[in-house]
Amino acid sequence: MGASGWPLPQLAAFLPFYAGIVIFANLLTAYLLAAQFRVTRLLPVAVLSAAYLYSGLIVIPHALVLPGLVSTRELAGPEPRPAALMWLLWHGGFATLVVLYAWVEWRFGKTKLPKAAAIGWNILMPAAVTAVVGLFGLLAVRGRGLFLLLVGDDRGQLAHGMAGWAIILASLVALGAVVAATRCRTLGQLGLSLAMLAGLFEVMLTIGADSRFSLGWYAARVIGMVASGAVLAMFLYEIVRLYHRLADVNDLLERLAFVDGLTGLANRRQFDQRLEAEWARAIRDEKPIGLVMMDVDFFKNFNDRYGHPAGDECLRQVARAVASVVRRPGDLAARYGGEEFAVILPETEEEGAAHVANSVAEAIRRLALRHEAGTTLGVVTVSQGIAVLRPKAGDSWDLLKVIADEALYEAKKAGRNRMAIAANRFEADSIPLSDTG
Numbered sequence: 001m002g003a004s005g006w007p008l009p010q011l012a013a014f015l016p017f018y019a020g021i022v023i024f025a026n027l028l029t030a031y032l033l034a035a036q037f038r039v040t041r042l043l044p045v046a047v048l049s050a051a052y053l054y055s056g057l058i059v060i061p062h063a064l065v066l067p068g069l070v071s072t073r074e075l076a077g078p079e080p081r082p083a084a085l086m087w088l089l090w091h092g093g094f095a096t097l098v099v100l101y102a103w104v105e106w107r108f109g110k111t112k113l114p115k116a117a118a119i120g121w122n123i124l125m126p127a128a129v130t131a132v133v134g135l136f137g138l139l140a141v142r143g144r145g146l147f148l149l150l151v152g153d154d155r156g157q158l159a160h161g162m163a164g165w166a167i168i169l170a171s172l173v174a175l176g177a178v179v180a181a182t183r184c185r186t187l188g189q190l191g192l193s194l195a196m197l198a199g200l201f202e203v204m205l206t207i208g209a210d211s212r213f214s215l216g217w218y219a220a221r222v223i224g225m226v227a228s229g230a231v232l233a234m235f236l237y238e239i240v241r242l243y244h245r246l247a248d249v250n251d252l253l254e255r256l257a258f259v260d261g262l263t264g265l266a267n268r269r270q271f272d273q274r275l276e277a278e279w280a281r282a283i284r285d286e287k288p289i290g291l292v293m294m295d296v297d298f299f300k301n302f303n304d305r306y307g308h309p310a311g312d313e314c315l316r317q318v319a320r321a322v323a324s325v326v327r328r329p330g331d332l333a334a335r336y337g338g339e340e341f342a343v344i345l346p347e348t349e350e351e352g353a354a355h356v357a358n359s360v361a362e363a364i365r366r367l368a369l370r371h372e373a374g375t376t377l378g379v380v381t382v383s384q385g386i387a388v389l390r391p392k393a394g395d396s397w398d399l400l401k402v403i404a405d406e407a408l409y410e411a412k413k414a415g416r417n418r419m420a421i422a423a424n425r426f427e428a429d430s431i432p433l434s435d436t437g
Contacts, residue, residue: 010213018221019063025228026056032235034122041112044105046121048192051097052231053129058093061137062086088163089136091203095170098196102177164207171200191234198227260335262312263319271334271342278330278346279397282390290345290353290388293404294322294360297381297416298374299339305373314369314380315339321363325356341382342404350388350421357384357419383411384419 033049036042065082113121175196182189205220258270266274275291282289296302296318303311315335322341326333332344343360345353361382369380385408387400403422411420 014218014221015063015066018225019059019066021225022228023056023059023063025225025232026052026059029228029232029235030056032232038118038122041115041118043108043111043113044101046113046118046125047097047101047104050125050129051094051101053126054097054133055090055094055228057130057133058086058090058136061133062090064137085139086136087206088167089139091167091199092170093132093136095167095174095199098174098192099170099177102174102181106181167203168200168207171196171203175200187234187238188231191231195227195230198223198230202227260319263316263335265319265323265341266332266334268334268337271332271336271344274332274334275344275400276397278344279391279395279400282346283393283395285347286390287347288349288388288390289400290348290350290356290386291400291404292343292345292353292357292360292384292386293336293401293408294341294343294357294382294384295408295412296339297383297412298371301373302371302380317367317369318364318380318382321367322360325359325363331356345388348388350386353386353388354419354421357386360384361417361419377417381417383408383416385409385411385422386419387422 030049030052033045033052037045037049062083065086175193178189178193178196182193184190184193202220202224205216205223208216258267258273259265260267278289281287296314299311299314302314306314318341319333319335322333322343326343328345330346334342334344336342343356345356348356361384364382365377365379367380370378371380372378385404385406387403387407389395389400389403391397391399407420407422411418414420
């Protein structure tokens with residue numbers, strides 16, 4: 001007796017646990033492969049999903065005829081022949097389907113089935129596999145002649161007869177075919193290769209085990225559980241990795257949705273949402289809210305003279321100058337559109353808003369961007385309109401934009417390169433303004 005034949009205690013719960021793990025892992029893997037096939041319509045994935053569905057379903061009749069699992073005796077009698085025949089059909093059939101998968105992968109590769117054929121496969125394949133498994137279960141229970149043909153009258157001949165060696169050979173061929181066809185290029189293919197390697201060891205230990213509940217018998221089933229879970233583990237890892245990638249893509253899309261692509265400032269969409277939110281908070285807290293609207297002076301002339309690439313670079317540098325001044329966590333600098341920028345200033349009075357606007361204007365002038373197409377200073381400057389309100393319930397946040405825009409118009413009308421500050425309260429019939437520079 002070799003080391004693999006050492007008898008070990010008979011654990012009554014081991015067989016149900018083993019069968020449950022194998023059934024669950026194989027059927028879940030088949031489901032994930034079928035879901036992948038519905039998306040990709042790749043023919044090799046379809047064949048592999050059928051292989052795992054077969055492997056998961058055939059364990060059920062195998063468990064039913066296995067002594068000591070469902071009952072103390074087999075459905076077909078006390079002999080272990082039906083269980084041994086089901087074991088042969090299980091591992092031999094799975095290995096055959098995996099070889100078929102490897103051939104399809106090698107021969108057709110990225111071939112996609114038409115949508116109609118893919119839908120038909122998803123409907124007919126489970127029914128066909130279930131019918132085959134049911135037929136094999138019937139053969140195992142009633143097919144005594146088939147068992148005698150494959151194994152002989154003594155179960156011990158399984159280790160030395162042609163059937164046992166055929167299963168080992170089939171498992172070895174399946175392993176080689178998978179490695180040769182896939183080259184383990186993906187994690188799923190690597191998991192399948194590891195599963196086939198573990199399956200080969202399981203088959204060898206099972207056939208070589210002298211008796212049930214021996215060291216080799218236990219080891220074979222532990223390896224079988226590992227083999228059943230290898231592809232599933234890779235699938236779950238891929239799902240987690242794809243989830244992280246999806247989260248990163250969503251973050252990127254969210255940033256792209258709220259960030260101006262040219263300047264890196266908040267875009268108009270983010271500006272409108274933030275202004276609406278800050279307006280509501282200002283009403284709730286009875287606090288003032290300020291808005292600075294600014295426009296690059298004679299920017300059309302700048303573009304006409306220096307070209308659009310230079311104009312884009314000008315806007316980028318102006319945006320950086322604005323961002324360098326707007327540093328409070330609650331403030332927001334945005335590109336409002338074209339050459340127009342805006343700064344939202346929550347809880348800010350006129351004096352504070354004017355200080356921010358003046359600091360922005362100075363930062364832009366310090367850039368010393370040459371502009372000799374309309375300005376008197378010969379460098380890029382901005383005109384600014386400032387509005388500060390203490391909103392009340394029922395007021396619309398559009399009021400602040402209207403007032404700031406009117407102030408900006410007055411600043412540009414007064415000669416540009418200056419700011420204009422609107423009155424503290426909005427009045428429907430007038431908007432008093434005062435020039436500060």
